[in-house]
Amino acid sequence: xxxxxxxxxxxxxxxYGDEARPRMGFFTDTSVCIGCKACxxxxxxxxxxxxxxxxxTGDSYDNTGGLGANTWRHVAFIEQDxxxxxxxxxxxxxxxxxxxxxxxxxxxxxxxxxxxxTGAIIRTELGTVVVQEDVCNGCGYxxxxxxxxxxxxxxxxxxxxxxKCTLCYDRTREGMTPACxxxxxxxxxxxxxxxxxxxxxxxxxxKVVADGFAxxxxxxxxxxxxxxxxxxxxxxxxxxxxxxxxxxxVDTTHDxxxxxxxxxxxAGALAVGVAACLLGGRR
Amino acid sequence: MTERPTxxxxxxPIVKPPVWKDEIAWYLFAGGLAGGSSSLGLAARVTGNxxxxxxxxxxxxxxxxxxPLLLIKDLGRPERFVNMLRVVKPSSPMNxxxxxxxxxxxxxxATAACEATDVLPRVxxxxxxxxxxxxxxxxxxxxxxxxxTAVPVWHEARTExxxxxxxxxxxxxxxxxxxxxxxDSAGPxxxxxxxxxxxxxxxxxxxERRLGELGEPYHTGKAGAFARAAKTATAAxxxxxxxxxxxxxxxxxxxxxxxxxxxxxxxxxxRAGSQxxxxxxxxxxSQRDRS
Numbered sequence: 331x332x333x334x335x336x337x338x339x340x341x342x343x344x345x346y347g348d349e350a351r352p353r354m355g356f357f358t359d360t361s362v363c364i365g366c367k368a369c370x371x372x373x374x375x376x377x378x379x380x381x382x383x384x385x386x387t388g389d390s391y392d393n394t395g396g397l398g399a400n401t402w403r404h405v406a407f408i409e410q411d412x413x414x415x416x417x418x419x420x421x422x423x424x425x426x427x428x429x430x431x432x433x434x435x436x437x438x439x440x441x442x443x444x445x446x447x448t449g450a451i452i453r454t455e456l457g458t459v460v461v462q463e464d465v466c467n468g469c470g471y472x473x474x475x476x477x478x479x480x481x482x483x484x485x486x487x488x489x490x491x492x493x494k495c496t497l498c499y500d501r502t503r504e505g506m507t508p509a510c511x512x513x514x515x516x517x518x519x520x521x522x523x524x525x526x527x528x529x530x531x532x533x534x535x536x537k538v539v540a541d542g543f544a545x546x547x548x549x550x551x552x553x554x555x556x557x558x559x560x561x562x563x564x565x566x567x568x569x570x571x572x573x574x575x576x577x578x579x580v581d582t583t584h585d586x587x588x589x590x591x592x593x594x595x596x597a598g599a600l601a602v603g604v605a606a607c608l609l610g611g612r613r
Numbered sequence: 614m615t616e617r618p619t620x621x622x623x624x625x626p627i628v629k630p631p632v633w634k635d636e637i638a639w640y641l642f643a644g645g646l647a648g649g650s651s652s653l654g655l656a657a658r659v660t661g662n663x664x665x666x667x668x669x670x671x672x673x674x675x676x677x678x679x680x681p682l683l684l685i686k687d688l689g690r691p692e693r694f695v696n697m698l699r700v701v702k703p704s705s706p707m708n709x710x711x712x713x714x715x716x717x718x719x720x721x722x723a724t725a726a727c728e729a730t731d732v733l734p735r736v737x738x739x740x741x742x743x744x745x746x747x748x749x750x751x752x753x754x755x756x757x758x759x760x761x762t763a764v765p766v767w768h769e770a771r772t773e774x775x776x777x778x779x780x781x782x783x784x785x786x787x788x789x790x791x792x793x794x795x796x797d798s799a800g801p802x803x804x805x806x807x808x809x810x811x812x813x814x815x816x817x818x819x820x821e822r823r824l825g826e827l828g829e830p831y832h833t834g835k836a837g838a839f840a841r842a843a844k845t846a847t848a849a850x851x852x853x854x855x856x857x858x859x860x861x862x863x864x865x866x867x868x869x870x871x872x873x874x875x876x877x878x879x880x881x882x883x884r885a886g887s888q889x890x891x892x893x894x895x896x897x898x899s900q901r902d903r904s
Contacts, residue, residue: 468689490689574622
């Protein structure tokens with residue numbers, strides 16, 4: 331094994347035995363995103379994702395809104411009255427434009443996968459997280475369980491199931507690059523083995539910081555964070571919440587034993603209470 | 614440190630609000646009513662209070678007939694509801710709950726069928742035992758189910774929510790039994806209703822206080838309206854119930870208030886979840902506290 335931190339997930343690689351492949355993921359380097367939305371379009375084309383509303387939001391160039399059942403890549407646009415780099419815009423009209431292509435994080439500890447009552451959500455041999463559309467019964471539990479608001483129910487023509495990014499499972503299992511990464515003209519979206527991407531991201535962050543991007547940080551590369559690190563992580567130029575991302579996400583099932591203990595206490599109190607009520611006679 | 618914005622990205626939600634419709638709020642209530650009634654039915658049977666055992670048994674069976682129908686109706690693919698039972702998955706409270714519901718529902722149905730037709734007393738005793746023992750689990754697992762999400766007002770209340778649901782279950786099951794049982798056999802139901810109502814008011818107020826600013830949804834919008842209605846009805850019902858004693862008409866009026874209060878409390882919790890997820894401030898607030 332290399333000196334890389336352990337990023338094993340619950341069902342990968344052990345349960346796949348010989349079929350396990352290196353864990354694959356995305357590194358989205360937002361410092362070179364130009365907001366062209368080629369990723370959004372390529373994703374829709376390849377995965378035949380339905381139309382998600384022709385809206386004019388007025389929120390900069392973002393007319394997509396956010397990830398959901400019918401949007402698996404979402405480019406965020408943020409306009410700030412701040413310099414892009416330290417020392418820029420000292421003439422008083424500092425302005426910068428942040429762009430970032432958001433996607434399912436394919437968490438090491440995936441809340442959606444944990445809470446799914448049917449086993450429809452699985453971990454693939456590539457360590458990615460996929461919803462099996464022939465099993466999902468549309469209970470919707472994964473929707474509020476995801477700390478990033480990635481999954482949603484598709485309400486088109488009685489579909490009723492939950493959909494999200496598959497990390498192009500049909501392409502990646504054949505050794506191909508996912509559609510969004512393939513289409514990205516600036517290599518803002520990079521696909522590859524996760525440990526390689528982490529190394530590359532570390533080097534890139536050093537370069538970006540040295541170039542004067544003061545707010546630059548990696549988001550989701552840390553295997554000790556609340557979801558055990560993301561399979562799809564980011565280089566951001568500001569706080570995560572600026573991009574609509576949670577600052578410190580956790581896999582909610584981390585607290586599940588504690589929740590069952592609280593429920594056991596309450597259930598015990600109810601049982602004792604009922605028994606006590608019967609002791610006082612029937613009138 | 615610079616000021617971090619709390620309205621995030623154009624004020625859009627960070628986590629997705631639950632997609633569950635009102636059926637699920639009704640189920641949160643029905644599961645509690647069924648669980649409380651099953652246990653009350655068993656306890657009444659053991660202590661020889663036939664009239665009370667009968668009414669609690671029928672209430673449990675009715676609530677457990679409605680429960681799966683409500684749940685299936687809310688599925689995006691109702692015809693695939695049996696997929697819930699294709700695995701046993703301890704990491705999913707909904708899966709665990711479906712198994713509890715399936716066993717408890719079958720047992721409660723069998724109990725009620727035997728009770729109504731007055732046949733197979735041993736089968737009835739066994740089924741009533743199973744349903745009664747599973748009752749508290751049925752009444753509280755839903756609290757685990759909703760706190761096992763990224764919804765701040767639910768996840769951060771994970772210690773108190775089971776107590777809110779358990780006391781609400783006692784209040785509603787007690788109230789239903791007060792309404793349906795002859796007053797001279799309804800003593801235990803009256804006590805259960807009063808204890809449940811007081812417990813519900815206490816647990817709710819502890820939960821809201823412990824949530825602090827995250828508990829704001831319980832004071833605003835629809836969740837706030839439901840929460841106020843719940844407190845008013847439950848408190849009024851408890852007070853009237855204590856005053857009424859064994860007077861049947863007044864007792865039933867009190868029970869109606871407590872019953873309605875328990876319904877409103879589940880709707881308050883349900884709506885608060887949506888309001889909490891819709892506002893990115895709460896997500897950011899809860900996670901900054903954590904870091």
